[in-house]
Amino acid sequence: MMNEAMSPDALEAALRDIGARRYHNLHPFHKLLHGGELNKGQVQAWALNRYCYQAHIPAKDATLMARLPTAALRREWRRRIVDHDGEAEGDGGIERWLGLCEGLGLDRGYVESMRGILPATRFAVEAYVHFVRDQPLLEAIASSLTELFSPTIISERVSGMLAGYDFVDEATLAYFNKRLTQAPRDSDFALDYVKRHAVRPDQQQAVLAALIFKCNVLWSQLDALYFAYVEPGMIPPDAFTPDGAR
Numbered sequence: 001m002m003n004e005a006m007s008p009d010a011l012e013a014a015l016r017d018i019g020a021r022r023y024h025n026l027h028p029f030h031k032l033l034h035g036g037e038l039n040k041g042q043v044q045a046w047a048l049n050r051y052c053y054q055a056h057i058p059a060k061d062a063t064l065m066a067r068l069p070t071a072a073l074r075r076e077w078r079r080r081i082v083d084h085d086g087e088a089e090g091d092g093g094i095e096r097w098l099g100l101c102e103g104l105g106l107d108r109g110y111v112e113s114m115r116g117i118l119p120a121t122r123f124a125v126e127a128y129v130h131f132v133r134d135q136p137l138l139e140a141i142a143s144s145l146t147e148l149f150s151p152t153i154i155s156e157r158v159s160g161m162l163a164g165y166d167f168v169d170e171a172t173l174a175y176f177n178k179r180l181t182q183a184p185r186d187s188d189f190a191l192d193y194v195k196r197h198a199v200r201p202d203q204q205q206a207v208l209a210a211l212i213f214k215c216n217v218l219w220s221q222l223d224a225l226y227f228a229y230v231e232p233g234m235i236p237p238d239a240f241t242p243d244g245a246r
């Protein structure tokens, strides 16, 4: 534990160092996904499970927004909810994620029901929602900072998947185009907030821990996918089975 406060820039460097060592671009499942080395069933399993994450993000952001003290902060944060839910039926990131799932041949109703989600996916996603609901606001905001690192992985993913899979095209991956502008806008705001408000050493250690927690939320979802659909291939009862009965 450090006893002295870091400068805002040193704090940013420490946050970025966490991303460099723990962000989910480093996970073996992502390396397979982006390298074109998975089969269609494995890519379907990824999209299906990630739907659970996407679908919970607006709930997470609504609980965070409820605790923001000013109209200016709430206005800023509410854009995230609109980005995911859209302004109208048929619009927004969740809809685009469903489009990705359908483009991969999954049934929309099956995806939305979340019946085939891995138990560990659900636990990880719920842990994130509960963390943001229950922890101090500063830590809740800091937990979104994985998005600082997402533009790089999204670019790698889109080019890797287009090159690697004949069952994927640009329309299927449309979700990611918007994220390339939304994520930097959101993470710039959150980073600025954290640098201005995490001034004491205990606050700085808490925001670093929050980012580590969030990296673990993302990492453990990929562990579960790897264990069920790559090796040793242990699919839990009632979870999605590629080409199998649903």
Ligand SMILES: O=C(O)c1cc(C(=O)O)c2c(n1)C(=O)C(=O)c1cc(C(=O)O)[nH]c1-2
Pocket: 057, 093, 143, 144, 145, 146, 147, 150, 153, 154, 179, 218
């Ligand atoms: O494709 C990715 O690897 C990736 C990563 C992350 C992230 O780092 O948490 C998010 C997203 N995508 C994403 O699409 C998204 O909407 C999102 C919201 C959040 C958040 O914590 O509020 N993270 C992410």
